[in-house]
Amino acid sequence: MGNNEPNRQCKISDLVMELFFSENLTINDEKVIFESGESRHLTKVLRKQANDIIRVTNGKGLEWIGEIESADHRKVSAIKKEVISHQPDISGLHIAIAPTKNNDRMEWFLEKATEIGITEITPIVCDHSERRNIKSDRMKKILVGAIKQSTRFFLPQLNPLVSFETFIEGQHPEIKLLAHCQKTVKTPLQKVEHLNREVLIMIGPEGDFSEKEIAMANDLGVLSISLGNQRLRTETAGVVACSKLATLRELSLSV
Secondary structure, three states, X not given: OOOOOOOOOOOHHHHOOOOEEOOOOOOOOOEEEOOHHHHHHHHHHOOOOOOOEEEEEOOEOEEEEEEEEEEEOOEEEEEEEEEEEOOOOOOOEEEEEOOOOOHHHXXXXXXXXXXXXXXXXXXXXOXXXXXXXXXXXHHHHHHXXXXXXXXXXXXXXXXXXXXXXXXXXXXXXXXXEEEOOOOOOOEEHHHOOOXXXXXXXXXXXXXXXXXXXXXXXXXXXXXXXXXXXXXXXHHHHHHHHHHHHHHHHHHHHHX
């Protein structure tokens, strides 16, 4: 056979690039029906039609592949063809971060951190916080859009806004890290041991954590860390922390 012969061993899922989201979808569902917003996107933007193959996730590891049976812009439905249940391929990364004064910057962090592989996010209110409220529904939409864009099958867990004091006294993994700019003894992130385990990294507001908050965290066994020599914005520090940790984990696996 010539080189143009298609690979008949190729899975259906390998032929589908876009990923869609349906929160209540289960592995046993034979059909998925999209709400009006996602249906309009499927038909008006992506020009999907009956018999097209689509891929859907519920954000809990499910990859559901189906064939569109009805391509109405008000209600698209698809019939199951194949399902794959994915397991998390990385240890948990929990970022507790003070919401930025500018909402766009916080949304940028949510999008990029999700693409990199963050698993949990907790917005925290600190002594120097300028923003003390969040729009949870809007933040979740950003997270959903990011897993669709990056074809990830796990939606990061978004926790309610909480004060730093309440958060720091809660239950956390063994590897607990606090990134700040104060001139105290800090460990470079790349020098921290056991980063392949579940990790919590805390990022402060534009005015940084207060001395009281740093002391409180250190007293509770939280390790102060440095993300580099530059002074970073809150949202940049969050993305740098995610990116550096992902790289360090990849390098440890290649050794």
